[in-house]
Amino acid sequence: xxxxxxxxxxxxxxxxxxxxxxxxxxxxxxxxxxxxxxxxxxxxxxxxxxxxxxxxxxxxxxxxxxxxxxxxxxxxxxxxxxxxxxxxxxxxxxxxxxxxxxxxxxxxxxxxxxxxxxxxxxxxxxxxxxxxxxxxxxxxxxxxxxxxxxxxxxxxxxxxxxxxxxxxxxxxxxxxxxxxxxxxxxxxxxxxxxxxxxxxxxxxxxxxxxxxxxxxxxxxxxxxxxxxxxxxxxxxxxxxxxxxxxxxxxxxxxxxxxxxxxxxxxxxxxxxxxxxxxxxxxxxxxxxxxxxxxxxxxxxxxxxxxxxxxxxxxxxxxxxxxxxxxxxxxxxxxxxxxxx
Numbered sequence: 284x285x286x287x288x289x290x291x292x293x294x295x296x297x298x299x300x301x302x303x304x305x306x307x308x309x310x311x312x313x314x315x316x317x318x319x320x321x322x323x324x325x326x327x328x329x330x331x332x333x334x335x336x337x338x339x340x341x342x343x344x345x346x347x348x349x350x351x352x353x354x355x356x357x358x359x360x361x362x363x364x365x366x367x368x369x370x371x372x373x374x375x376x377x378x379x380x381x382x383x384x385x386x387x388x389x390x391x392x393x394x395x396x397x398x399x400x401x402x403x404x405x406x407x408x409x410x411x412x413x414x415x416x417x418x419x420x421x422x423x424x425x426x427x428x429x430x431x432x433x434x435x436x437x438x439x440x441x442x443x444x445x446x447x448x449x450x451x452x453x454x455x456x457x458x459x460x461x462x463x464x465x466x467x468x469x470x471x472x473x474x475x476x477x478x479x480x481x482x483x484x485x486x487x488x489x490x491x492x493x494x495x496x497x498x499x500x501x502x503x504x505x506x507x508x509x510x511x512x513x514x515x516x517x518x519x520x521x522x523x524x525x526x527x528x529x530x531x532x533x534x535x536x537x538x539x540x541x542x543x544x545x546x547x548x549x550x551x552x553x554x555x556x557x558x559x560x561x562x563x564x565x566x567x568x569x570x571x572x573x574x575x576x577x578x579x580x581x582x583x584x585x586x587x588x589x590x591x592x593x594x595x596x597x598x599x600x601x602x603x604x605x606x607x608x609x610x611x612x613x614x615x616x617x618x619x620x621x622x623x
Contacts, residue, residue, distance in 0.1 A: 286430065289430050292437075292438065293434045295539060295542055296437035296440070297499050297502065300491055300498070301319075301519055302519050302523055302526075302535075303448050304491025305319050305492070305520070306488075306534045307488040307491070309528070310529040310530070311457060311460040313464030315380075316387050316485070317391060318387035318391040318394075319519070320492070320519070321394045321395070322496065323493065323515075324395075324398070325359070325363050326492065326495065327497065328359075328405045329358060329359035329362045330355045330500040331414055332411065333346060333348045333358055334350055334355045335349075336413075344405050352501065356497040359494075360493045360497060363489050363490060364490040366394075367489030371482045371485035375481045406507075408509075409507060410507020410509075410510070413504070413505070414500055417501045436498075456480075456483070462475065463480060463481060464529075518570065522542060525585060526584050526585055527583060528583075529588035530584065530587060530588040532586050545569060545573065549565060549566040550562065
């Protein structure tokens with residue numbers, strides 16, 4: 284039972300860091316990014332090729348270094364941010380909405396095919412393995428105790444990331460991103476540089492994704508293309524939507540509900556003779572049902588994003604819940620009414 288709880292909290296902490304990164308891109312900036320899990324995958328791949336040592340036949344992959352795990356995590360995070368900078372610089376320059384999503388989908392598909400087909404890169408579809416108990420030898424932790432160290436490490440990292448993202452949420456940068464999400468042209472009229480702000484948010488979110496991917500590689504000890512199917516991206520978006528888009532606390536709660544709750548609960552479904560894939564299929568069906576229910580009846584999520592009020596201290600996450608969707612009273616001059 285203890286081992287099971289350790290597994291749940293390790294995965295939950297890592298997925299929460301992923302979701303917090305995606306929330307910056309989608310929840311704050313409003314960009315529906317379909318390439319996000321590719322940055323998670325790149326973080327995992329780079330961590331492995333920077334730590335497991337040289338390849339031996341028939342295994343093939345680039346680099347094959349034996350760097351310390353913390354250094355590899357840092358470089359893996361920077362690699363994800365560099366790729367996001369390239370993709371974002373192209374996709375965010377003139378594209379918005381569905382066109383931006385299509386470009387990011389194409390980018391992650393190219394990365395997926397490249398990782399699978401070009402064997403010398405990351406050993407093709409067989410993937411990489413061998414990262415067993417990183418830092419265990421250095422810290423003198425035996426294998427049986429290592430899982431407790433790693434879950435504590437992941438939870439500490441989540442706490443640090445959550446604190447930083449919460450502070451960023453109420454900063455000028457966080458508020459500027461929300462202004463872009465609500466109305467780009469109005470934000471531009473107040474002197475906001477839309478492209479630079481969105482690019483910064485995109486790179487920062489991808490960095491958290493790559494960081495989570497590095498922790499994921501240390502947890503799984505291996506990684507291959509089958510580890511980053513579209514299902515993971517759907518679950519991340521579901522967690523954000525259920526918890527509360529734009530809300531840092533809501534995102535963590537959404538991960539607890541969708542990843543640590545719903546996903547784990549469906550593992551105990553009874554097996555049906557002749558249908559071995561019933562439980563995984565029903566898990567996806569249930570995820571879809573939850574999404575539809577929340578979109579219809581609670582689109583703001585369990586913990587809605589809070590908005591700043593006049594007089595709130597700098598860095599405050601706000602004190603007023605976001606209003607429910609629907610017609611809102613006009614509180615300022617209309618931008619495109621055509622009225623004289």
